[in-house]
Amino acid sequence: MAVRREVYLDHAATTPLHPEVQKEMCHILENTFGNPSSLHFYGRAAKQQLELARTRVAALIGARPEEIIFTSGGTESDNLAVIGAAFAGRSKGRHIITSAIEHHAVLDTCVMLARNGFDVTYLPVDKDGFVDPLDVRKAIRRDTVLITIMHANNEIGTIEPIPEIGRIAREHEITFHTDAVQTVGYIPVHVDALNVDLLSLSAHKIYGPKGVGALYIRKGTRIQPLLHGGGQEREYRPGTENLPGIVGLGKAAEVAARDLPGESARYRMLCDRLIRGIKERIPDAKLNGHPEQRLPHNVNFSFCGTKGECLLVGLDQQGIAVSTGSACSSGASQLSHVLKEIGLTPELGAGTIRMTVGRSNKEEDIDYVLDALVELVERQRAFDEKV
Amino acid sequence: MAVRREVYLDHAATTPLHPEVQKEMCHILENTFGNPSSLHFYGRAAKQQLELARTRVAALIGARPEEIIFTSGGTESDNLAVIGAAFAGRSKGRHIITSAIEHHAVLDTCVMLARNGFDVTYLPVDKDGFVDPLDVRKAIRRDTVLITIMHANNEIGTIEPIPEIGRIAREHEITFHTDAVQTVGYIPVHVDALNVDLLSLSAHKIYGPKGVGALYIRKGTRIQPLLHGGGQEREYRPGTENLPGIVGLGKAAEVAARDLPGESARYRMLCDRLIRGIKERIPDAKLNGHPEQRLPHNVNFSFCGTKGECLLVGLDQQGIAVSTGSACSSGASQLSHVLKEIGLTPELGAGTIRMTVGRSNKEEDIDYVLDALVELVERQRAFDEKV
Amino acid sequence: MIIYSEKVIEHFMCPQNAHSMPDADAEGSYGDPSCGDYLTVYLKVKDNRIEEISYLVFGCCASIATSSMTSVLAKGKTLEEAFNITEEDIIQALDGLPENKVHCSNLGVSALRSAIENYLNKNRTEDSYENSNSSR
Ligand SMILES: Cc1ncc(COP(=O)(O)O)c(C=O)c1O
Ligand SMILES: Cc1ncc(COP(=O)(O)O)c(C=O)c1O
Ligand code: FES
Ligand code: FES
Numbered sequence: 034m035a036v037r038r039e040v041y042l043d044h045a046a047t048t049p050l051h052p053e054v055q056k057e058m059c060h061i062l063e064n065t066f067g068n069p070s071s072l073h074f075y076g077r078a079a080k081q082q083l084e085l086a087r088t089r090v091a092a093l094i095g096a097r098p099e100e101i102i103f104t105s106g107g108t109e110s111d112n113l114a115v116i117g118a119a120f121a122g123r124s125k126g127r128h129i130i131t132s133a134i135e136h137h138a139v140l141d142t143c144v145m146l147a148r149n150g151f152d153v154t155y156l157p158v159d160k161d162g163f164v165d166p167l168d169v170r171k172a173i174r175r176d177t178v179l180i181t182i183m184h185a186n187n188e189i190g191t192i193e194p195i196p197e198i199g200r201i202a203r204e205h206e207i208t209f210h211t212d213a214v215q216t217v218g219y220i221p222v223h224v225d226a227l228n229v230d231l232l233s234l235s236a237h238k239i240y241g242p243k244g245v246g247a248l249y250i251r252k253g254t255r256i257q258p259l260l261h262g263g264g265q266e267r268e269y270r271p272g273t274e275n276l277p278g279i280v281g282l283g284k285a286a287e288v289a290a291r292d293l294p295g296e297s298a299r300y301r302m303l304c305d306r307l308i309r310g311i312k313e314r315i316p317d318a319k320l321n322g323h324p325e326q327r328l329p330h331n332v333n334f335s336f337c338g339t340k341g342e343c344l345l346v347g348l349d350q351q352g353i354a355v356s357t358g359s360a361c362s363s364g365a366s367q368l369s370h371v372l373k374e375i376g377l378t379p380e381l382g383a384g385t386i387r388m389t390v391g392r393s394n395k396e397e398d399i400d401y402v403l404d405a406l407v408e409l410v411e412r413q414r415a416f417d418e419k420v
Numbered sequence: 421m422a423v424r425r426e427v428y429l430d431h432a433a434t435t436p437l438h439p440e441v442q443k444e445m446c447h448i449l450e451n452t453f454g455n456p457s458s459l460h461f462y463g464r465a466a467k468q469q470l471e472l473a474r475t476r477v478a479a480l481i482g483a484r485p486e487e488i489i490f491t492s493g494g495t496e497s498d499n500l501a502v503i504g505a506a507f508a509g510r511s512k513g514r515h516i517i518t519s520a521i522e523h524h525a526v527l528d529t530c531v532m533l534a535r536n537g538f539d540v541t542y543l544p545v546d547k548d549g550f551v552d553p554l555d556v557r558k559a560i561r562r563d564t565v566l567i568t569i570m571h572a573n574n575e576i577g578t579i580e581p582i583p584e585i586g587r588i589a590r591e592h593e594i595t596f597h598t599d600a601v602q603t604v605g606y607i608p609v610h611v612d613a614l615n616v617d618l619l620s621l622s623a624h625k626i627y628g629p630k631g632v633g634a635l636y637i638r639k640g641t642r643i644q645p646l647l648h649g650g651g652q653e654r655e656y657r658p659g660t661e662n663l664p665g666i667v668g669l670g671k672a673a674e675v676a677a678r679d680l681p682g683e684s685a686r687y688r689m690l691c692d693r694l695i696r697g698i699k700e701r702i703p704d705a706k707l708n709g710h711p712e713q714r715l716p717h718n719v720n721f722s723f724c725g726t727k728g729e730c731l732l733v734g735l736d737q738q739g740i741a742v743s744t745g746s747a748c749s750s751g752a753s754q755l756s757h758v759l760k761e762i763g764l765t766p767e768l769g770a771g772t773i774r775m776t777v778g779r780s781n782k783e784e785d786i787d788y789v790l791d792a793l794v795e796l797v798e799r800q801r802a803f804d805e806k807v
Numbered sequence: 808m809i810i811y812s813e814k815v816i817e818h819f820m821c822p823q824n825a826h827s828m829p830d831a832d833a834e835g836s837y838g839d840p841s842c843g844d845y846l847t848v849y850l851k852v853k854d855n856r857i858e859e860i861s862y863l864v865f866g867c868c869a870s871i872a873t874s875s876m877t878s879v880l881a882k883g884k885t886l887e888e889a890f891n892i893t894e895e896d897i898i899q900a901l902d903g904l905p906e907n908k909v910h911c912s913n914l915g916v917s918a919l920r921s922a923i924e925n926y927l928n929k930n931r932t933e934d935s936y937e938n939s940n941s942s943r
Contacts, residue, residue, distance in 0.1 A: 041462060047660060049453040058664075059446045062629070068434040072732055073741035075428060105492035105631065108649040108659030123568075138649035138658065237660055241612050242449070244492065244631065244662020259646065261532050262495040262525035271525065272495030273434060275631020278665065338865070343819070345459055346811070346868045350820055354460035379843065411699055416825055416864050416871070464810060 039352045040398040044238075044330055045187055045215060046308050046356055050281070051240035051392070056258045057284040058242065061277045069274050070265060086283025090247050094213075094232065095223035102248045102269045107214040107235030109259070110248040111138035113270065114210040114231040117256030118179045119146055122208065126176025127151045131163045132193075135183050138233075139212055143181075150155030156182075161323040162375050166198050173335040177207050184213040184222070184232075188371040188387060189322030190331030193222065199228025204302055208254055214238055214246075218289035219297055219328055230254040231238030236278065240392065245278030297391065300330040303390045303399055307332050310403040315410055321375065321385065332388045335377060338414045339384035347409040348386075349404035353402055355388045426739045427785040431625075431717055431778035432574055432602060433743055437668070438627035438779070444671040445629065448664045456661050457652060466663055473670025477634050480673040481600075481619065482610035489635045489656045490666050494601040494622030496646070497635040498525035500657065501597040501618040504643030505566045506533050510594065513563025514538045519551045519580075521758045523568050525620075526599055530568075543569075548710040549578030551763050553585050565593050571600040571619075575758045575774060576709030577718030581609065586615025595641060598706070601625055601633075605676035606684055606715055617641040623665065627779065628672030632665030683779065687717040690777045690786055694719050697790040702797055708762065708772065719775045722764060726771035726800045734796040735773075740789055742775045811868060812902035818872035824861045825871075831861075833929060835921025839914055843928070844870045846918040848877070852926055857889055858880050869904055869911035869942050877902050877915030890923050892916060 041049070050058070061082065065073030069083045084098065091098045104110045119129060131143050133155045154172045156164050164182055173180075180202045185192040195211050197245050202209035210231035211268045213222050218239035224232055232249040236242050250256060250269065262271035311334055321333040336344070341357030348355055368382040377385070388402070428436070437445070448469065449486045454462030456470045471485065492496045505698045506516060518530050520542045523594040523732075541559045543551050551569055567589045582598050589596035597618035603609050606625035611619055619636040623629050637643060637656065649658035698705050698721055708720040723731070728744030735742055755769040764772070775789070811819070828834075828849035836847040844866030851859035860882050876897050881889040894912040894921045898904050904912060 042464070043455075043458060046458050046463075047453065047455040050449055055449050058449060062437055062442050062445060066434065066436040067741075068430070068630075071430060071433050071741070071743060072429065072729075073736040073743075073822065074739075075430070075741050076433075105496070105662065105690075106659045108647055109492070111649070112647045136649070137651070138647075141648035141658075143450075206923075237455075237659070242662070242664055243660050244665050260495055260525075261528035262498070262523070264524070271528075272493045273622070273630050275492065275629070275662075275665065277629055278631050278662065308648065340865075340867055342867050344461075346816070346819060349460040350816065352461075354454075354458070354462050356458060356460075360593045417823070 037403050038398060040402055041354045041372055041393060042388040042390060042398075042402060043354045043356050045387065045389035047237045047243060048391055049393070050242065051285060051288050053288055054241055054281050054284045058277050058281045059221060065276065069276065070263070081281050082276060083274055086279045090234075090286045093222070093290045094217065094234070094249060095225055096249050099267075100249055100252060102202045102250055102266045103282070104246045104270055105244055105275065106237070106246040107136075107212070107233055110233035110235070110246045111136065111212055112142050113248055113259045113412055114233055114256065115139055115142045115179065115181055116146065116259055118208045118231060118254070120123045120150055120257040121255040126174070126178050128174050128177040129153045129167060130156065130172045130177060130180045132156045132158060132182050133374045134158050134162060134186055134392025135181070136187055136214070137264055139183065140370070158374055160376050161326075162186055162189050162321075162371070163323065163326075164193050164198070166194055166201060167200050170201050170299070173201070173205050173207065177205070179208050179210065181210040181212070184211045184216040184227070185220070185328050186322065186371060187215045188328035188369060189333045189375065191322040192216070192326045193329065195227045195229065203228055215328060218285075218293060219300070221293070223252065226386050227352070231256070236282035236285055239285045239289045242278045242281040245275050245282050247282065265293055297329045300390050300412060301395055302402045303396065304330060304332050306396065306399045307388060307390075307403065310399070311406070314403065314407045319381065321372070321377070321399040330390045332390075334386060336384040336410050337381050339410055340413070341383060341385050343413055344386050344406070344409055348385040348402070348405055351405045353405060355386050357386055372381060423659065424739055425785060425788050427568070427789055428741045428780060429775040429777060429785075429789060430741045430743050430785055432774065432776035434624045434630060435627045435778055437629065438672060438675050440675055441668050441671045443629055444666050445668045448667045452663065456663065457650070469667050470661055473666045476670040477621075477673045480609070480677045481604060481636060482612055483636050484639070487636055487639060489637055489653045490669070491633045491635055491657055492631055493633040493664065494523075494599070494620055494625070495525040497620035497622070497633045498523065498599055500530050500635055500646050501620055501643065502526055502529045502566065502568055503533065503598060503646055505595045505618060505641070506538055507644040508642040509565030510565045513565050515561050515562070515564040516540045517543065517556060517559045517564060517567045519543045519545060519569050520761045521545050521549060521573055522568070523599055523601070526568055526570065527757070528537060532734070545761055547763050548713075549573055549576050549708075549758070550713075551580050551585070553581050553588060556585050557588050560588070560592050564592070566595050566597065568597040568599070571598045571603040571614070572607070572715050573709065573758060574602045575756060576720045576762065577714035578709040579603070579713045579715065582614045582616065589647055590615055600717060605672075605680060606687070608680070611634060611636055611638065618643070623669035623672055626672045626676045629665045629668040631690065632662050632669050634669065658764045684716045687777050690781055690783065691717060691719050693783060693786050694775065694777075694790065697786070698793070701790065701794045706768065708759070708764070717777045720772065721778075722759075722772040724768050724771055725804055726797055728772050730800055731771070731773050731793070731796055735789070735792055738792045740792055744772050744773055784786060810882050810905060814900070814902040815869065815872040815904065818875040818901065819868045822871055822875035824882070825864070825875065826861050827863050828859070828861045833922050833926030835918050835923070835925045837914055837917035837921055839866075839910065842867070842908065844911070844914060846870065846874055846914045848918040848922040850922050850926055852886065855885050857884055857886065865912075866914065867908070867911060869908040870914045873897055873912050873915040874900055877919050878888075880918055886926065890920055892919065
């Protein structure tokens with residue numbers, strides 16, 4: 034067998050800090066501790082760092098700094114966008130349109146709203162995971178106050194037709210949110226090209242720190258805050274700002290903007306190699322998500338006659354980190370809502386793993402993973418002759 | 421004039437990182453990046469750090485680890501406790517009891533609830549800032565679902581009679597929350613001695629990082645989550661955990677537990693020196709808050725014939741950082757709700773500053789501040805001959 | 808959160824006796840209705856003792872480790888001893904299972920018992936014949 038390697042292939046769950054981000058964060062941790070709301074020297078120094086980070090994040094997505102609100106992560110950004118827009122629109126109506134394959138941060142929030150007097154339409158997706166913009170148009174009602182569709186799916190990587198959906202939302206003057214946690218830093222994300230009013234992003238998916246994110250709020254879009262208190266972040270998000278985290282996000286945004294074109298081409302190349310290798314050596318393996326309209330760093334396969342958990346644990350023993358379903362729920366053994374929605378049978382869905390590449394991965398890593406994966410799949414299938 | 425010094429006297433607004441916390445955080449930033457929800461090696465390593473931090477925070481306040489939920493700070497902890505308990509109790513009733521001098525994170529949340537069908541009683545305080553437990557008893561109704569009274573006030577430092585209020589709440593089987601953001605790490609805080617069901621704390625007040633806090637939830641206490649999503653923190657608080665922040669909080673809790681007795685005696689001594697000095701040299705200065713039942717690190721004075729803002733800016737020019745009112749609203753120029761509530765006139769209230777000592781402060785700092793402050797007060801008064 | 812013991816990982820990575828047995832004396836299966844996982848156990852019995860045991864399994868890591876450990880524990884035991892192996896025995900031999908994986912140990916116990924019953928049923932007539940022989 035080949036020499037043991039350490040291969041982290043779970044970048045959609047979280048990424049390591051970029052060395053430049055780490056350096057900047059450690060510098061802040063050591064040198065700037067003021068409360069950005071304080072008027073004295075320490076506070077002003079902190080405030081300056083906060084605003085620099087805001088400028089950097091805005092630049093990454095083509096927004097203006099004053100349209101960026103810092104949050105505690107993608108989950109809070111999604112909650113703030115969805116609940117905030119829903120409640121701000123209550124006088125107009127209580128209908129929300131979303132898709133059936135959203136991240137739980139959007140989906141569970143919609144379910145909560147549905148229990149509290151809102152009416153939610155969950156649009157289906159096709160077998161590749163696409164939402165049809167025509168379906169969005171048909172679902173719109175006079176009392177629709179929010180459309181929220183993710184930019185790309187975190188499990189199967191399919192990139193949704195956000196610009197078209199945004200155009201439809203704008204025609205009808207309906208607030209439009211997209212969860213871009215998986216796309217920012219991987220494919221071009223520009224709030225005007227996407228026609229969005231609200232956009233969520235998270236630092237730890239782009240080599241920034243965990244526990245910090247941002248919500249883009251287009252000027253003029255009305256949302257209600259989720260948290261109440263000290264008035265920070267223009268009253269949209271009170272609480273003493275997570276300065277080291279925000280500085281880390283700012284630096285990560287800067288690095289992402291700079292490295293995006295090169296890195297994402299490299300990710301695409303690595304994923305193509307992985308996909309090709311799996312298809313050649315395990316001919317009945319099924320690639321989930323659309324073959325082309327997918328995130329450059331995402332590979333998601335189902336292997337009938339296997340269990341994702343067994344593949345995960347087996348690969349882990351060989352230093353390879355992957356995930357089954359989405360990371361947040363990889364403890365659960367049921368089929369994820371996304372795999373169910375694209376029509377996988379429970380048997381096939383059970384044998385699904387997601388591999389997401391990143392900065393540290395090289396071609397040799399891919400070849401190492403291929404060997405390990407093929408061997409594991411074959412071994413598992415041998416246990417069970419039925420297959 | 422004396423040699424210029426840098427004296428940070430705004431520790432109630434935020435504290436610098438403890439060097440041990442900083443070291444531990446930088447270590448985590450460099451070495452542990454996994455998502456605690458992931459099943460592979462990287463995830464398990466992260467999970468272990470997360471649980472170690474939980475154990476440390478629990479130990480600081482006499483709780484069990486499984487009763488600690490990590491949040492994005494004191495503001496979120498307060499919001500989660502108040503909104504969460506209010507909504508969990510909706511079937512029983514909609515009455516909430518709080519005080520008029522709570523931090524905005526509690527007060528503004530109560531105001532929001534009052535706009536949404538809840539009935540809120542704001543108990544008054546006496547001139548020293550005390551809530552009377554008898555008033556709490558009298559305010560209780562059959563439909564009271566939550567009592568929330570802060571452990572100590574962040575502006576004037578008065579320590580409230582939480583154990584008594586807790587006993588009354590327990591007699592009536594009403595959920596009891598205390599905002600202990602200002603007391604944890606400064607005076608002994610033990611959830612059983614305080615008779616509380618919910619308790620908020622924040623890392624950046626105890627030499628930990630900004631943007632992370634915790635909520636203690638006594639086993640059996642029912643609260644509803646604020647955020648919806650991936651199921652982290654036992655579904656009380658979803659979202660990928662802020663691992664570096666949480667690790668920083670854990671270390672800060674450990675250090676606080678270890679250093680509390682010595683440091684808080686030292687803070688008390690420094691504050692006594694400051695209070696004595698001011699009283700001697702500016703005889704008409706008014707100490708706000710109770711003279712004894714106060715936070716060991718808090719000094720709050722009103723100087724008639726001055727403006728807090730001018731004192732703050734003047735001191736800042738001499739390297740001294742203080743605050744007017746509470747940090748979060750030190751941008752605002754009106755009298756804070758706390759100063760109004762203890763009966764200060766607008767004129768006297770306007771000339772109020774808060775000085776809060778901490779680890780780095782020495783006796784010489786106090787003497788330096790005294791000289792600068794006395795000179796500034798005298799200078800300001802000279803501008804205005806009325807006084 | 809699943810964290811497996813080293814023993815579980817060892818048996819998952821290198822399961823003992825994992826193969827089918829076309830010439831088995833008996834076999835028994837059990838499927839867990841909650842997760843859909845499935846185990847078939849094969850036995851060769853001589854003088855009332857399990858001489859050989861093997862299995863085919865389709866399931867999670869814990870079910871594979873459970874199957875492997877069940878076979879290790881049962882091999883060489885009398886039918887009665889083997890029938891009395893409990894979930895607890897298997898979990899203990901595996902140095903524990905995560906709480907949400909405890910049910911997986913049931914797969915091993917149930918399939919083994921079903922195989923033993925299958926053997927006893929098949930051999931009832933011969934048994935009684937042997938019995939009557941020996942009593943003569
Ligand atoms: C599409 C999507 N939305 C939201 C989130 C939640 O972000 P966070 O982990 O920062 O709370 C994630 C990641 O888990 C995600 O992939
Ligand atoms: C009493 C009190 N409660 C709540 C908070 C809010 O905590 P955080 O700044 O961590 O959001 C503060 C500090 O600003 C405080 O002093
Ligand atoms: S003159 Fe400036 S605040 Fe009144
Ligand atoms: S989950 Fe089915 S046997 Fe383990």
